[in-house]
Amino acid sequence: MKESSKKTTAVIVILCILIVLLSGFAGYLYKLNLDSRAAETDLRIKASNEASSYRDEISNAVSEAESYSAAIDENNAVHESEKAELYNRIEDLNRQLLLKLGTNKIIYLTFDDGPSPVTPQILQILDNYGIKATFFVKNNPGYNQYMTEIVNRGNAIALHSSTHNYKKIYSSDEAFYADLQEISDIVYANTGVRSNIMRFPGGSSNTVSRKYNEGIMSRLTKGVTERGYHYFDWNCCSDDATGNTVPVERIVEASKKLPSANTVVVLFHDSSSKTTTVEALPQIIEYYSSLGYSFGVITSSTPQIHHGVNN
Template sequence: MATKRKRRKRRRLRLGRMLIVLMIPAALCAGIYMIYLNFHPVQLIAKDVVVEYKEKYDPRSNIKFVFGGNKDEVKVEGKIDTNKKGEYPISYSFKNHKSDALINVKDTKAPQLTLKDVTIDMVSDFDPSMVIEKAEDAGKIKYTYDYDKTTIDERGKHQITVTAVDEEGNETKKDIHMYREEDTKAPTLKDKKATLTIKQGQDVTDSMIEAKDDYDPAPTIEIDTSSYNSKKAGESSVDVTLTDQSGNSQTVTIPLVIEKDPAYGKKVVYLTFDDGPSENTKKILDILDKYDAKATFFVTGNHPEYNNYMKEAANEGHTIGLHTYTHDYSTVYSSKDAYFEDLQNISDMVEDVTGEKSMVIRFPGGSSNMISAQYTPGIMSELTEEVRQKGYQYFDWNVDSTDASGNNVPVSQIVQNATGSDEQYINILMHDTDAKDTTVEALEEIIKYYKDQGYIFLGLDTSSYPAHHETVN
């Protein structure tokens, strides 16, 4: 028994010595690692990191752990622009120790491509790009299409292989089908219940009519002008023939309302007053009321103390037009955006005062002014086009009273200049400011002259004769 105990004791001693021998290297390794961590407290996931082009990346996400601290305490230096491919060095500092990484921004993803089956008729040219519904990639995509060009014009099913390759050579390839069929149906109206409305003397145009077809995106619209009489106001109808590119055709009859136009067939004077309202506006309104004449006031926002006269003018049936809020050439013509911002300001003011939105405008100086070019060359050509695209109509004049040539221009001169036209539609330029007393004095004589010549006096609307000038810029 004693011998066995001695043996067990010796084994325990040997095992203890072995454990001590093993623990010493482990302790040394742990000690060395702790020393290493003290000198390299920021441990990174990778020294070289690939980041996807145009995707967001936070360099702190590369920190694995921080010995003796946390990620928020690490100072990260260096900038990464993921919108620009390339290498970006980043340093991570903590307690006077630094670790470095290299961020490589690359495009490694192939384009995402969504295709759609398409069906076309026998006469349409096949454009392979029509099978692409959506394509997404961080960079530019180049497409190639593979199909049997010898049979592509035949009726039936055709396989189209689309390959999309980005700037880095990442590639996506997909198959889709094009079906070519015979078109036997004629176009129809998009809105079969639509009613057209025109003014007396106005023609029905194809821009007023919307047609649709199974295959032809733009069917031909032919209007039978003999099917209606635009000279006669009231309810009517117009015959329209719709034809697609395959030759399928049908004639439809569309209800038509011809609105009475007080200017139709008559001689009309459009009295226009710029730059108001002013203390003279009330005097002008009284004269207009005396002769049952309507006029147009192109107003600004410079004298809001007289806005009650603007409201009175609107209530009496006169047109309130927009002449810009500031009437400051250096502001309104400094850029297109500046003009439309100013126009919106006066539009909002007019709507607030009158309760009506105005789509009638006059440019400061008219569309032929040459001052705007000092601020933005070519701006008038752009503005005259864009205001109409936005639904406005701008008005110049074909008779100038010359009351803008100075204050207190002689009444006789204003009358002479304002009454020198015998055109069917006369748009007279005058001004409504505190200094234009002689304009007010001349107004009554101008009205009486044209009334004696058989003219009527109307306010402008978007369908009135615009008397456009030639732009000079």
């Protein structure tokens, strides 16, 4: 009996020990769980704080970008407004200019390189239509007598070149002025007219002169003006210098390419090979007449048509 009681007591003691141990272990696990949750919470808080920081940075960047974009838009709007105002001002000035100039449309038919065997035919066509033209002449022995006819029929005579030799006339400023004076004297000898109207061989925009003298056109365009000359280029080209006997249709079509101005200066050539220019002339005259253009001759008071100088 006593032995059985001892066994029972031992079992109870062992159970108590186990309960204590289990309680301690459970407490440990509970504490461990609390620590783990606390760590997890700390991590979550830390992650949340970091995320919040990133969100703030992103928000700031977006706000900065939006502000920058708004500034650009505002700046563009200012520029667009200024540009629109400028365009309106230009249009207003153009309207005022047209009012001052009137709406008259005028065309100047100009012929380079004559006189030639076809000069009398050109003069006859002009007479037939009751209009006049401007002839930029060079020295053509054997045909210079037509200079007198040009003037006597009421056309304008102007200076082009004595030799029309690019290499020679554009070799130096002095060579050019010597050539210009020579053709001036020839015109005066044949007509009694001392013209101050001229056209550069190749036009003021020519680049061939660069081969012989760098920068000479920049000097000459200024120099001839200082000497009292008025030089004229053109704003409509007949294309008759692109070859000999250029098709009539091509000359007519090229001559119809109107510039954006009421004043048209058409370039033709007066030489023995330009027979198709003569043939095309009536169609061109009739075309511009149908558009209401009047035909004029170039004088020192005519608004000058200038190209951009390229040398």
